[in-house]
Structure formats: C-alpha cells, structure tokens
Amino acid sequence: MSFFFFVLYALFAVKNLCKAIMKIAAWNVNSLNVRLPRLLDWLKKQSPDIVCLQETKCEDIRFPHEVLLEAGYRSCFYGQKTYNGVAILARQDMPITEVCCGIEDYDDPQARVIAATVAGIRTVCVYVPNGQALGSEKFEYKMQWCRRLHRYLQEALAQYPKLVVAGDFNIAPEDRDVHDPDAWRGQILCSDEERVMFRSFLSLGLFDSFRLFEQPPNMFTWWDYRQLGFIKNRGLRIDHVLISEALRPQCVAGTIDREERKGEKPSDHAPVVAVL
DNA sequence: ATGGCAATGTTTCATTGA
Numbered sequence: 001m002s003f004f005f006f007v008l009y010a011l012f013a014v015k016n017l018c019k020a021i022m023k024i025a026a027w028n029v030n031s032l033n034v035r036l037p038r039l040l041d042w043l044k045k046q047s048p049d050i051v052c053l054q055e056t057k058c059e060d061i062r063f064p065h066e067v068l069l070e071a072g073y074r075s076c077f078y079g080q081k082t083y084n085g086v087a088i089l090a091r092q093d094m095p096i097t098e099v100c101c102g103i104e105d106y107d108d109p110q111a112r113v114i115a116a117t118v119a120g121i122r123t124v125c126v127y128v129p130n131g132q133a134l135g136s137e138k139f140e141y142k143m144q145w146c147r148r149l150h151r152y153l154q155e156a157l158a159q160y161p162k163l164v165v166a167g168d169f170n171i172a173p174e175d176r177d178v179h180d181p182d183a184w185r186g187q188i189l190c191s192d193e194e195r196v197m198f199r200s201f202l203s204l205g206l207f208d209s210f211r212l213f214e215q216p217p218n219m220f221t222w223w224d225y226r227q228l229g230f231i232k233n234r235g236l237r238i239d240h241v242l243i244s245e246a247l248r249p250q251c252v253a254g255t256i257d258r259e260e261r262k263g264e265k266p267s268d269h270a271p272v273v274a275v276l
Numbered sequence: 277a278t279g280g281c282a283a284t285g286t287t288t289c290a291t292t293g294a
Binding site for chain 2: 031082170187224226229268
C-alpha cells in the first residue's frame with residue numbers, strides 16, 4: 001500500500017518538475033521599427049514566452065509579423081502612426097487566441113490596449129497615457145483613461161482568474177521607485193492622485209510581481225536620455241507586470257533587465273520580466 | 277527659469293515623451 005502512495009507521490013513530483021516555467025515581459029520599445037534589431041537579439045538571449053510591447057509607433061500593415069515569426073514568435077498588434085501602439089508576442093508553440101483591441105465602449109483614438117489569451121493566461125498589454133503635467137488636459141485624459149481601464153480589468157478578472165496586466169503604467173507607485181523622491185514629489189508620474197489610481201488596480205486583486213520579492217534599492221525601468229540619466233541611475237520604476245491572485249503562488253521571480261538599456265540605440269525603458 | 281535626448285512626420289523645425 002505504501003508503495004502505491006510512493007508511486008502517486010512520484011508522479012506528482014514529476015508533474016511539478018515538468019510544469020513549464022513562463023517568462024512574461026513588458027517592454028516599452030519606443031519605436032518598434034528602430035528597436036527591431038535589439039528586440040530580435042533580446043528574444044534570442046532571454047527566450048521570453050510572452051512579451052507585451054508598448055510604443056510600437058507602427059501601423060498594423062507595417063507590423064514586422066513575418067520577421068518575428070521567423071524568430072519563433074507569433075504576434076497580435078494594435079498600432080497607429082507616430083504615437084502609441086501595443087503588441088503581444090508569444091512563442092510559436094503557443095497559439096494566441098481571443099484577441100481584443102482597445103477598451104469596449106470607449107472610443108479612444110489612441111491605440112493603448114491589446115489583450116489575448118496565451119497558454120491559459122489572459123494577458124493584457126497596456127500603455128497608460130503620460131499625462132504631461134498635473135492639471136493639464138492630458139492629465140485629465142490619463143485619469144479618465146485609467147478609470148476605464150480599472151473597470152475593464154475588473155470585468156476581465158471576473159472572466160479570467162489567471163490574468164496578467166503588463167506594460168508602461170507611467171506611474172511610479174512609491175517613493176522607493178523614484179531616484180529623487182523630493183524633486184519628483186507631486187510631479188507627473190509620482191503624484192498622489194496617480195498613486196491612488198495604481199493602488200486601485202492592485203485592490204482588484206493584482207500583485208506587482210517585482211515587489212513580491214526582495215529587491216536591491218534604486219531599481220528603475222525608465223531613465224531620461226538626457227543628462228546621462230542612465231549612467232547616473234536617475235530613473236523611475238513606471239513599467240510593471242501585475243499578476244492575479246491565482247498566478248501568485250507560481251510566481252518565482254520579478255526582474256528588470258537593466259542590461260538592455262546599455263549599448264547602441266537603446267529604448268529609454270528597460271524590459272520588466274515576471275517568471276511564473 | 278530653461279534645456280538637455282530621441283523618434284516621428286507636419287522634416288531641416290514642431291511635437292511628444294516622462
């Protein structure tokens with residue numbers, strides 16, 4: 001009898017060992033056209049399973065779908081000329097289904113959200129508006145847009161317990177996510193109003209994968225191109241991979257790939273990765 | 277007090293980003 005239980009246990013252990021590790025990334029590429037060589041290198045080097053891209057600045061007819069397929073990735077995309085644009089890439093062995101562009105019942109001319117299901121995980125790729133300055137028209141748009149996103153995520157979570165929201169949130173959630181909290185206090189990306197909004201996303205039952213783990217201080221995802229911002233590590237942590245409660249037990253790491261910000265023609269954002 | 281850098285298209289400057 002005990003042998004029988006041993007076999008059961010062994011089968012269970014093997015099943016756990018075989019459970020695929022998933023690397024899910026968010027990366028604001030600041031022009032997919034310019035960043036394509038770096039993206040292809042990065043895919044080869046890091047082998048992520050799902051990648052949420054922001055600021056592709058790429059019309060759908062010009063999306064490098066074929067090149068990515070040759071590199072081993074399927075893609076779905078929602079773009080426009082000059083500004084914004086989002087896309088989701090998935091390793092070719094995983095079909096991309098239930099693709100949704102934009103937010104239902106919200107006629108937003110800016111392409112900022114795309115969602116798809118990959119390997120049983122509902123993946124929502126977001127590019128939250130920048131907001132420019134508190135009190136500006138663009139700030140109002142940011143806040144209204146975030147309220148719409150909140151409702152969208154609430155509905156999505158009800159339908160898909162295994163949910164990831166990844167992208168450029170343009171919000172540094174806490175002072176420890178800012179290189180100089182006093183200089184940035186109350187400024188765009190760091191204001192209380194924006195931070196309350198970010199916490200309202202978390203209170204839906206989402207977790208900041210980066211903060212599920214012990215992290216070194218002064219870890220950021222964006223650095224200004226000007227004034228040697230990256231060299232001096234004068235950055236902000238504004239790109240995030242949020243995961244739902246159902247995915248939290250299997251999350252084993254949350255990282256920022258600072259290396260990708262180095263070298264020739266980097267994006268001003270580094271990729272953020274959650275490992276599940 | 278302002279700009280600094282990078283990308284885009286309205287291109288040799290204005291706009292936007294964060």
